[in-house]
Amino acid sequence: MLTLKDMREGQEAVIARVGGNGALRRRLLEMGLRSGVRIRIEKYAPLRDPLELVINAMHVSLRVEEAAKIEVDPVGQ
Numbered sequence: 885m886l887t888l889k890d891m892r893e894g895q896e897a898v899i900a901r902v903g904g905n906g907a908l909r910r911r912l913l914e915m916g917l918r919s920g921v922r923i924r925i926e927k928y929a930p931l932r933d934p935l936e937l938v939i940n941a942m943h944v945s946l947r948v949e950e951a952a953k954i955e956v957d958p959v960g961q
Contacts (some may be wrong), residue, residue: 885901886945900957916939934947
C-alpha cells in the first residue's frame with residue numbers, strides 16, 4: 885500500500901488507514917486525517933521534510949516520519 889510520504893506534489897489520494905499509536909495517532913485524527921478523507925499534497929520543503937498537504941480546505945504540515953504512518957489510495961491514476 886502507498887503511504888502519504890510516497891506521494892508527489894500535486895497528487896491527490898483518499899486516506900485508507902491512519903497508523904501510529906498513542907498521542908501521535910490521536911493528533912493525526914484531531915487534525916482531520918481520517919479514513920475516507922480526500923487529501924492533496926501541496927508541496928514538500930526543499931529537503932522533502934516536512935510536507936504540506938491540503939485537507940478540507942486547510943493546509944497542514946507533517947513530518948515525513950508521520951506521513952509514513954498514513955496509508956492512502958491515489959485518485960485519478
